[in-house]
Amino acid sequence: MDLERNSVGIGQRPALILVDMIKGFTSSACPLGTDCPEVVAANAALLEGFRARNLPIFFTTVVYRNPDQASVFRNRIQALNCLTPDSQWVQVDSSLTPREGEALIEKCWASSFFGTDLAVRLQSSGADSLVVTGLTTSGCVRATVVDGLQHNYPVVVPREAVGDRNPQAHEANLHDMHAKYADVIAMQEVLTTIRGL
Structure with missing residues (x-):
């Protein structure tokens, strides 16, 4: 049974974090990826909304520059190499190319x-809340x-803007995140809130 919880929602200056919306994850031609045009389209719509309100936008990618970076993770999932x-x-999916001033953050984990x-x-x-999208949900x-x-931000996850190779893992993790860590809501609700800021 889930714990009782309050919806914290989106603040007055939310930041959009597009997690690993890169070609390696949005294309089944890569061993790590899966074709997910609907997730890409949802992220494009959110990008447009955030850009229209001049709100903070951050992209992430995964890059390994030497053999020592995340060596245990890469040994476990060798496709990461x-x-x-x-x-x-x-590279960020070509439908979502970052604009000048939008940070692209490299990560290894x-x-x-x-x-x-x-x-x-x-x-x-100056962000006061986070809207987290991308791949993979789990x-x-x-x-x-x-x-x-854990950095003390209210977090929102637009359901249509995240995806996973495993549909069961996708649904289970949406449920779990909503139960404990974030408000999982419809993308349209996010866009309506953003337009009202």
Whole structure:
């Protein structure tokens, strides 16, 4: 049974974090990826909404520049070794190309916070809440949501803007995040709130 909880919602200056919306995860041509045009389209709609209100936007990618970075993780999931600086797979999906002033944060582990300067950038941006999207629901999205809460931010996850290779894991993790760490809501609700800011 889930615990009783309150909906915290979106603040007055939310930041959008697009977690690993990179070619290596949005294309089934990569061993790490799966074709998910509906998730890409949802992220494009959210990007448009955040840009229209001049709100903070952060992209993440996974890049391994030397053999020592996340060596245990890469030994466990060896397909990660294709995410090298010269690979097309580390590039943001072409439908979501960052604009000037929108940070692209390199990471080596699941959470967008771990081993990065995301927390400092969020503080500098004046963000008071987070909207977390991307891939995958059961992996890097969940890790980022948990760490977002642990950095004391209200976190919202737009249901249509996250995806996973495993449909059961996707649904289970949406349920779990909503029960404990974030408000999992419809993308349209997020867009309506953003337009009203």
